[in-house]
Amino acid sequence: MVLVKDRKLSFGERCYVKSIVAGLLYTFSNLFKRKVTRCYPEQKLAPGPSFHGVPVLVKDADGHPKCVACGLCEYVCPSRAIRIVATETERPIERMPKTFEINMLRCIECGYCEEACPEEAIVMSQQYELVASSRGEMRWDLNRLLTAEAALGPRLGYIRKTFHRFQADPRAEGTARAVPGKGGTGAGKPGASQASALARYRDGY
Amino acid sequence: MTSQTSTVPQGDLRTEVMTLNMGPQHPSTHGVLQVVLKLDGEVVIDLEPEIGYLHRGKEKHAEHMTYQQWFAMTDRLDYLSPLQNEICYAMAVEQLCGIEVPEKAQATRVVLAECMRLTAHLIYYACVALEIGAVTPYFLAFREREDLFDLLDELTGLRTNQEFVRFGGVKAEIPADLARRLKEWADRFPSCVDEYELLITGNRIWYDRARNIGVLNTAQALALGLTGPNLRATGCAHDLRKAEPYCGYEKYDFEIPVGTVGDVYDRYLVRMEEMRQSARIISQALAAMPAGEHIARDYRHVLPPKDRVYRSMEELIYQFKIVTDMRPPRGEVYQAIEAGKGELGMYVISDGGPRPYRVHVRAPSFANMIALKPICVGRLISDVVPIVGSIDFVMGECDR
Numbered sequence: 001m002v003l004v005k006d007r008k009l010s011f012g013e014r015c016y017v018k019s020i021v022a023g024l025l026y027t028f029s030n031l032f033k034r035k036v037t038r039c040y041p042e043q044k045l046a047p048g049p050s051f052h053g054v055p056v057l058v059k060d061a062d063g064h065p066k067c068v069a070c071g072l073c074e075y076v077c078p079s080r081a082i083r084i085v086a087t088e089t090e091r092p093i094e095r096m097p098k099t100f101e102i103n104m105l106r107c108i109e110c111g112y113c114e115e116a117c118p119e120e121a122i123v124m125s126q127q128y129e130l131v132a133s134s135r136g137e138m139r140w141d142l143n144r145l146l147t148a149e150a151a152l153g154p155r156l157g158y159i160r161k162t163f164h165r166f167q168a169d170p171r172a173e174g175t176a177r178a179v180p181g182k183g184g185t186g187a188g189k190p191g192a193s194q195a196s197a198l199a200r201y202r203d204g205y
Numbered sequence: 206m207t208s209q210t211s212t213v214p215q216g217d218l219r220t221e222v223m224t225l226n227m228g229p230q231h232p233s234t235h236g237v238l239q240v241v242l243k244l245d246g247e248v249v250i251d252l253e254p255e256i257g258y259l260h261r262g263k264e265k266h267a268e269h270m271t272y273q274q275w276f277a278m279t280d281r282l283d284y285l286s287p288l289q290n291e292i293c294y295a296m297a298v299e300q301l302c303g304i305e306v307p308e309k310a311q312a313t314r315v316v317l318a319e320c321m322r323l324t325a326h327l328i329y330y331a332c333v334a335l336e337i338g339a340v341t342p343y344f345l346a347f348r349e350r351e352d353l354f355d356l357l358d359e360l361t362g363l364r365t366n367q368e369f370v371r372f373g374g375v376k377a378e379i380p381a382d383l384a385r386r387l388k389e390w391a392d393r394f395p396s397c398v399d400e401y402e403l404l405i406t407g408n409r410i411w412y413d414r415a416r417n418i419g420v421l422n423t424a425q426a427l428a429l430g431l432t433g434p435n436l437r438a439t440g441c442a443h444d445l446r447k448a449e450p451y452c453g454y455e456k457y458d459f460e461i462p463v464g465t466v467g468d469v470y471d472r473y474l475v476r477m478e479e480m481r482q483s484a485r486i487i488s489q490a491l492a493a494m495p496a497g498e499h500i501a502r503d504y505r506h507v508l509p510p511k512d513r514v515y516r517s518m519e520e521l522i523y524q525f526k527i528v529t530d531m532r533p534p535r536g537e538v539y540q541a542i543e544a545g546k547g548e549l550g551m552y553v554i555s556d557g558g559p560r561p562y563r564v565h566v567r568a569p570s571f572a573n574m575i576a577l578k579p580i581c582v583g584r585l586i587s588d589v590v591p592i593v594g595s596i597d598f599v600m601g602e603c604d605r
């Protein structure tokens with residue numbers, strides 16, 4: 001369980017020669033090995049669906065933002081990068097953002113906005129190169145943020161796979177839905193009450 | 206302060222103590238640390254680490270953020286092992302709320318924590334060798350670190366500051382394909398450590414610069430509050446993963462390397478062996494990944510599944526409630542884990558509101574920093590640099 005590490009130098013090592021020759025040989029052998037670096041600006045990275053690029057807003061088929069300006073992303077953002085002004089709309093969703101601004105200088109790309117969003121309206125894109133010549137250009141407005149749903153396909157697929165349901169969802173397995181218990185949201189003590197609360201959660205509300 | 210007699214002949218030669226500023230921009234100070242040295246010739250007679258150059262008020266931030274939001278800040282404490290900070294904070298709040306973490310989430314956390322120990326120790330190896338003047342190890346360490354970051358990037362979406370741990374578990378499970386490649390990497394990694402050791406372990410230049418330099422015995426180390434590899438290098442086999450197992454560490458077979466002398470060389474040997482052991486743990490944890498869920502089903506603290514949020518009012522309410530107003534019960538908790546640099550502790554006090562009343566971080570880097578003066582005083586100035594490297598701290602965590 002306990003491993004005592006100790007090391008004395010051998011005679012060859014004490015003469016400097018052995019380890020220096022071994023080190024040099026190893027270093028030179030790397031000349032003939034596979035190159036591990038990438039020439040970045042020429043060879044672009046191809047991020048996978050899990051990649052967190054800059055957050056963007058999803059545009060629906062009619063060109064409207066899916067966002068209903070609930071303000072949850074604005075609230076959850078740890079770096080307070082998001083500013084939303086809401087307005088009303090005649091469309092069935094009733095509310096939409098009048099202005100939606102993400103300050104990309106503040107954004108840390110943590111993805112909490114995406115996780116909090118109840119509408120699948122803000123998602124992390126695969127864009128990772130952020131360059132501007134002024135601070136103002138880094139404040140992306142609604143027009144700049146809106147991205148067609150088709151362009152975000154892999155990420156939306158990832159979200160659906162990751163956040164959509166629990167691994168072993170009893171409903172998915174066809175378990176009969178139990179009678180909903182009385183909803184209790186109070187901060188109870190862990191233990192019996194928690195177990196029953198968990199059971200309620202498992203069986204549906 | 207020890208009285209080191211000057212070797213300079215007195216008499217008509219006028220000598221005086223010289224004050225020398227090392228840092229805050231010195232390349233060997235691991236961030237922005239200033240060390241004010243008082244020198245008598247080449248001998249250090251006093252030393253004062255000036256910390257605070259990287260103070261960003263992370264603990265104060267916690268009082269103005271929700272519990273969930275502060276995860277983003279924990280990443281930025283010890284930025285060489287962000288996920289360990291997240292795990293520690295999550296465990297503290299989970300204890301406060303009484304959330305039971307599923308086994309699969311715990312095993313995933315073990316994998317992530319050991320990956321972070323590897324990246325932290327790789328940086329240690331890279332820097333400590335560079336400080337002696339060995340440049341090649343730096344590139345070798347970064348080679349493996351990049352490989353590991355590529356894998357973590359694929360899992361978490363971010364290379365560093367991953368924000369992957371959630372209350373009750375982790376954000377996503379490790380996909381089977383990625384788990385296979387990560388296991389392959391972990392199985393291959395010990396041979397890379399052999400390569401690292403080939404370069405400097407038996408090298409007499411490194412040996413002479415490290416052996417019997419910066420010696421600390423167990424009693425001194427304990428008195429200074431040292432933990433982790435620095436304590437184990439003195440021969441004390443204290444490791445929280447064995448002493449107070451968390452996240453199911455008791456299930457894994459690994460050994461605690463300890464040193465014999467407690468010098469720079471022992472700290473190096475211990476960390477190199479820890480890397481091999483960490484790779485073993487990753488391999489075991491991935492091979493025996495339990496079935497089940499990666500996050501607890503706790504309706505009060507864990508966000509509901511998204512597809513239900515879109516359709517059901519009840520889940521929608523919980524989504525809003527948890528994001529904006531998750532309130533752990535009143536109480537306080539201290540949770541410690543074995544991070545790469547020593548015992549990392551999170552002390553969280555809740556007053557029952559949606560924001561922590563106070564969060565304090567017991568940062569191993571800060572305790573390590575305190576040891577700098579007793580180790581260095583009386584030694585030559587050229588030894589200060591390897592000692593600073595060997596006690597391994599990160600200023601982001603030290604200053605917070």
